[in-house]
Amino acid sequence: MEMLNDKKISKEYIYQGRLGEIEKQIIDFFVKIGEHRYLNPKFSMIFGYLIIHHSLSQSELSELTGYSIATVSNTLRLMVSLNLANKRLRPNSHEYEYYLFGENKSLTPQSSKFKLESVQTALDFFSQKKQQLEKSNLQERKGYSLLHQRIEELLNFLNVWKSMIEYQKLLFTEFMKKNQLSI
Amino acid sequence: MMSIKSIDKELAKFEKELIEFMIRSPLFFDQNQILSMIKSYFITRKYLDQASLRKITGLSAGKVSQELQNLIKMELIEENKVYNSRKIIYSMESIQKSFIASSINAVKEIAEWQSNLRKIKEELDRDKEKLQDLRGYPEIYKIVNLFSISLPLNEKMLEKLQEYYDK
Numbered sequence: 001m002e003m004l005n006d007k008k009i010s011k012e013y014i015y016q017g018r019l020g021e022i023e024k025q026i027i028d029f030f031v032k033i034g035e036h037r038y039l040n041p042k043f044s045m046i047f048g049y050l051i052i053h054h055s056l057s058q059s060e061l062s063e064l065t066g067y068s069i070a071t072v073s074n075t076l077r078l079m080v081s082l083n084l085a086n087k088r089l090r091p092n093s094h095e096y097e098y099y100l101f102g103e104n105k106s107l108t109p110q111s112s113k114f115k116l117e118s119v120q121t122a123l124d125f126f127s128q129k130k131q132q133l134e135k136s137n138l139q140e141r142k143g144y145s146l147l148h149q150r151i152e153e154l155l156n157f158l159n160v161w162k163s164m165i166e167y168q169k170l171l172f173t174e175f176m177k178k179n180q181l182s183i
Numbered sequence: 184m185m186s187i188k189s190i191d192k193e194l195a196k197f198e199k200e201l202i203e204f205m206i207r208s209p210l211f212f213d214q215n216q217i218l219s220m221i222k223s224y225f226i227t228r229k230y231l232d233q234a235s236l237r238k239i240t241g242l243s244a245g246k247v248s249q250e251l252q253n254l255i256k257m258e259l260i261e262e263n264k265v266y267n268s269r270k271i272i273y274s275m276e277s278i279q280k281s282f283i284a285s286s287i288n289a290v291k292e293i294a295e296w297q298s299n300l301r302k303i304k305e306e307l308d309r310d311k312e313k314l315q316d317l318r319g320y321p322e323i324y325k326i327v328n329l330f331s332i333s334l335p336l337n338e339k340m341l342e343k344l345q346e347y348y349d350k
Contacts, residue, residue: 012318014318015317015318015319015323016317016318016319017317018310018314018317019314019317019318019319019320019323020319022303022307022323022327023319023323025299025300025303026300026323026326026327026330029296029299029300029330032292032293032296033289033293033296051326052319052322052323052326053322054322082209114209115209115210118208118209118210119210121208122204122208122210125204126201129197129200129201132197133197136197138191138193138194138197141191141193141194142188142189142190142191142194143188143189143190143191143194143195144191144194146188146190146227146228146229147190147194147197147198147227150226150227150228150229150278151201153277153278153279154226154278156279157278157279157282160279160283160347161210161282164343164344164347167340167343168340171336171339171340172336175333175336179332
């Protein structure tokens, strides 16, 4: 048992004592933020560990999070497909390590870029659907005015949301510059 | 007057395309697809009750009830008791107000956590001599510092969100 503990302590990515406890609190914070953005806790946890450690392998993430390799692997695949993370071969090893896309740059402009693209895609889609609805022969059908009104409302909201993301991006960029920070 | 409106069959097909888009979009992405689907139907329908939700989604009563409670907790929808009846209608009156109210709630909660992280930063500064040789000190310090000094950003975001909410 003692040998096992020694082995665990010797691992570079395992933080000891009070720092280990603080790390868990930071991860809880990421999970909380994620919940408000409707993100799966697994996603937020892995994201948090990658921010703190910069790069980690699947097995290291599995040990830190307590999730199986398969769960970690699926979540990382999702992050890579969303352009949030990437992988590279670890030097002198056959193992891959994962890191957040845009390492050494501020993360928020990266995620803002992704959010802005998502809002634009939604704006394009709903604008096209609104036109399609207006040109259709469904105007007299039950529920037409409700659906039309809600699409319009959604388009207004998406434009507001776009402004909010742009504002957030600006605030964060200025903040990082002022404090000479990078993640 | 709060009332649940039914939708013509052809329009329901059109609506389904909107719902499918929202379920797949990262903007409306949720912890689970069922929650995303119910939320999306509130975007298109405004008012719904449990029975109509069960009918349009094909979900069980238990599942619908559970996800409605989640949406209420997120402040995205409201529960309204119908006068002189046992009926309950759930509403997302304004799409913009609902999503912004939900974000305000989130930013406030994040600010509370950030002030905890500020306390942790004070501890890391105070006990530096004891902790700095432990593995992970620079990494932990960097992130805790970032969160604690970025509190004013949250305050500015909150102001902006409130401004849009009041518009």
